[in-house]
Amino acid sequence: MISAVRRPVFGPALVLAAVASMGTTLAAQPPRLVQPGAPGQPTRDITAAEATDTSGVRHGAADTRFMQGMIGHHAQALEMVALVGDRSASADLKKLALRIDVSQRDEMQMMREWLTARGEALPDPHAHHMAHGQMPGMLTAAQMAGLTAARGAAFDRLFLEGMIQHHEGALTMVTELLATPGAAQEPELFDFASDVEADQAIEIARMRAMLKELGK
Amino acid sequence: MTRLVRFLAAPAVVAALAVPAGAQTATTPSTTTPDPRVGLKAGIRDPGVAARGIALLANLPKPDGFFDPKYPAGEPNPQMTAAEKKEEDGDASGAKPTPPADAKPATPARPPWGGLNFANSDLAFSGNHLFVGNFSGFNIYDISDPTKPALLTSVVCPGGQGDVSVHGSLLFMSVEQTRGRLDCGVAGVEDPVSKDRFRGVRIFDITDIRTPKQVAAVQTCRGSHTHTLVTDPKDPAHIYVYGSGTSSARSAEELAGCSGKDPKEDPQTALFSIDVIKVPVARPQEAKIVARPRIFADEKTGNIAGLWAGGDHGPGTQKTSVTNQCHDITVFPAVGLAAGACSGNGILLDIADPANPKRLDSVGDKNFAYWHSATFNNDGTKVVFTDEWGGGMRPRCLATDQPNWGANAIFDIVDRTLQFKSYFKLPAPQTATENCVAHNGSLVPVPGRDLMVQAWYQGGISVMDFTDSANPKEVAFFDRGPLDAEKLITGGYWSAYWYNGHIFGSEMSRGLDVLALTPSALLTQNELNAARAVTATAFNVQHQDPVTFAPSRAVALAYVDQLVRSGAVPADRSELLKGAIGAGDAAQLSMIATRIGERAASLAGPDAARMKALSQLLTSIR
Known part of the structure; x- marks a missing residue:
């Protein structure tokens, strides 16, 4: 004892x-x-x-929608990253892509577990194909086709521009969540949203710098 | 604890999940018996215990109102992912991780999720009162008899993390979450922009210890994750608070002037600064922010984002967070210095003018993920920085983890610059269901040595000797088995601090522990006697005051034991020396003092300092 x-x-x-x-x-x-x-x-x-009454700070519908939507949002980032392999010749871009791949997969897993632990539904793995234009920053089918067709420096440019747009969309989703009444009261979700904001802002800054280098 | 989700999104070794605790010794290089901390039985209330040089004297579980009766230990964390393993292994081969899109979640549905709502956090001391912070408020204990701590008052005021400090009759508390309410309510805040929301530093009047009263609440843009009290030796009528915000900034609609934008978009951003709050001690309700110094600014360009930009340091190195915040700042007003553990860097600050801290030096480290806390040694010539790799909620003490990741880094202060000397990490591997990484600690005041007692979450408590900053060693430990054998439930020691002869441990889910160091070859009874003779009237760990050791036989005998341990004094001579100290013959002691003083002059390092101190002591004790 x-x-x-x-x-x-x-x-x-x-x-x-x-x-x-x-x-x-x-x-x-x-x-x-x-x-x-x-x-x-x-x-x-x-x-x-x-x-010990936690009824006021439990997750709500907006929190659940945010997590479900962000899983689909992240899924498109993975699709973009998967294109890098044989289209880019840049070691820096490949390294960036790997980091994005790892961190977005981790966050997707966390979001799925967050939803499951609360008895909320997981989004259909392909749901984001329906969500183009609905979630901020999502690349259109035409943008994805353009990225798929590009090679070399042209690909690098489209990738960076696309991923910046995509990440900025995630920041918008966080901003919208925090602007929703009753949302992000649960400590875990608030911290997750804060981290998405911090991490993606860093990556945006890095990608902007890479884009600038590309322009030289 | 920091960055709740970084821990969820951070790397770990999946393979180790399948390895039972006992099997980890197989991968630990060891020529002696396995560390007794390996293979401890799991349990919330009846875990296995391993200890060396530390004894548990008392445990008080968290009081009513500070745990969810349905989940007294908190809830399990999500399991680690294949992608984490990939990053952990530094796998840059480009091999695709297993697509987890249709993977079945490992965690069963168990709403409502308890999470961290009622976790214990940091400790502060004043006289016979101990203040234990909690994400839901704080608890006040009477520790007149430390072996029988008695709960006096439970104060409900949620908002996390609930780190506490005390100054006279004022108690300060950090609040960072959006659920925090000005009125200490538990119901959260519905509106995205609300005058009811509180994020920042609360100030309570604790004159009536049974009825703490909130007297001020200083709102800040990013809230307060932790804070540091800073005294001004020239102005006792005021006290300063350095507020460290680490989460997202709120909108300007809610608090004027706030923005979390990139400095290029908004030079007035709340990022890349700390909050300096000035508090008139007699009129705390007039407390206000007086500065948000840009302590990370580039000296030449003035760019406020002048330090680490975030990311790794090359192949095989750790990914270090961006330096746009400090997590902990520890001040040492007696020498006018502060050490900041600031996300991507360790920094040294000149705080001669507390309202205008000036950066003297900054260091980075390719093995650090997140610079978390800082502790000076007693004479202000060394700093121990901790790396909270994984945010405190991940198992980062696995046998397979890199030993320099999630560790302490020890620096010497030379000409007001930081010089790296070594790393120290908990030497016993922990299981995959124990969150473990370097966390909060304090000095143990043994003359002639630099000792630090430290919390490692579910890794337990460890006492580190860093007298030789290049060769730190463990001298004592206390460890319980995991809360759960199957799932990682966040818990363990948040803080473990020495105060007036005892170690007080804030266990996140198991409650308050009081422990004592016990004598061993590595730390003798004489050394403990000298440490226990030191008394403080109050203690906030991030505000260090140098300890002075009153001349006494205990101190002299402690030095003798240290000189024998290092071999500087032969064991047979030491008995004569101890006999002379006991006898107290002035002429004899004076003669010995002279000879030891001469010997000291021919030595260098800690033994020279010990001999010199002993020589001086022998002429003053009778």
């Missing part, structure tokens, strides 16, 4: 016993469970049931 004082199962009896044994006036009183008010407002007693 590691516990000198074991958790009382749903009751503070043992803790109280430990407290009482100390004999000091302050500690002899039962612990208080309080909730402060806004600055300058009084502090009040609350119950453990009130304190």
Whole structure:
């Protein structure tokens, strides 16, 4: 047993016993469970049931739609990355593509698990083909065809331009989520959205720099 | 803890998932018996325990109101992915990872997901009171008798991470999540733009320890992930708070002047800065942001994004986060320095003027993923930086993990610059269901040595000796088995700090632990006696004050033990020396002091310093 004082199962009896044994006036009183008010407002007693009520910060429909949509959004990035192999001669671009591939797959897996853990539906793996033009930043069928047909430096340029557009779309999706009433209250989802924003912003900056190099 | 999702999207070794804990010794080079931390039984309340030089004195589970009765330990994290393995292995061959598009999720449906809502976080101390931060508020304990900590007050005020600091009758608390409410409510904030939302630094008056009262709440653009109290030796009427925001910036509609844009688009962006809050101690309600210094700016060009831009450092190197934030800043006002662990870099700051910190130096590291925290040694000549690879929620202490990733990096401070010396990582491999990486720690005040006690999440507690900054060693540890044998449930030690003779551990799900160091060949009773004689009236770990050791027999005997351990004093002579110290004959001690002083002059390094200190001591103890 590691516990000198074991958790009382749903009751503070043992803790109280430990407290009482100390004999000091302050500690002899039962612990208080309080909730402060806004600055300058009084502090009040609350119950453990009130304190652990997470109903206000559970995920909502907008959160679920964001995760479902972002899976499809990421899927297109993977399609773009898959084209790089025999079309680009740039080692830098290939490295960038590999990083995007790894990070987007990881995030897709995380999003699927987030949805599953909450009993929400996973999107159809091919759903994003229906979503062109509905989600911000998605490349049109014509853009994808152009990318597929291009080779060498022309491909590199189209890829970078397309991926910047695509990533900026993801940033727009985060912005829209955060602008939706009741959304992103759940800590995990808020942090995920923050990370998508941070990571994709870094990649956009990097791709802009690569595009500039290409122009020289 | 940082960047919740980075941990989810970060690399790991899938292969190791299939390796039972006990089997990991097979891959650990070892000529002696396996580390007792390997193969511990899993369990929330009855795990296996391995310890050396540390004893658990008390454990108080989290109080009512601070755990979900349905999921007392929190919820499992999603399993790692094939893509993570690919990045972990540094596989740049171009081989395609297995398409996971139709892969069946590993985690069963178990709504509602508890997550981190009630995780314990950082610790602060004031007198006989211990403050344990929590994502849902904080708890106050009476530690008059550290072996019997007693809960006094539970304060509900969610918003994460709930890192706490104390200054006199004021308690400061970090809030970063969008659910945070000005009124400490638990219901979150519905509107995207709302005057009810609070992200920033709260200030409570704790004069009545049973009834803390919120007296101020300083809103910041990115919220406050952590914060640091900074005293101004010249102005005791004010205290400064360095607020570190690490998540997304909110809109200008909600808080004027906020933007999370690229500096090229918006030079006034809330990124690439810290918040400096000035607090009149007698009128905390007047606290306000007085500066957002651009401490990452390029000296020549003035570009505010002047440090690490994010990305890897070449083939086989770690991917390091962009330096647009600090995670922790640790100040050492006595020498006017601060060490910032700032995402992509470690930096050294001149804080002689606390409102205007100036960068003195910056370092990068190809093995660091995320510069997380910083700890000075007692004389301010070294800094231990930690790398929170995986954000604190991933198993980063596997036998197969690179030993220099997710580790401490130890630097000497030479002419106000940082000089890398070595890495230190928890030497015992942990399982794939234990989140583990270097995390928060504090110094253990043993004269003549640089010791740091440190939390490694589910890797347990480890005490590191970095007296020789090029050769750090472990001197003690305490470790429990995983919370769960099958799934990674985020937990373990967030913080482990020394305060007035004991180690206090903030366990995210198992509650508050009080531990004691026990004597061993690596840390003697005399050394512990000297450490326990040091008393502080308060302690915030990110505000370091140098400890001075009052002349005493305990301190002298501690030095003698260290000189014997290093071989500088033969063991047979040491008995005579200890006898003389015990007898306290002034003439004899004076003679010995002279000889030791002469000997010290012919030596260098820690032993010379110990002998010199011992020589001086012997003339002052009677």
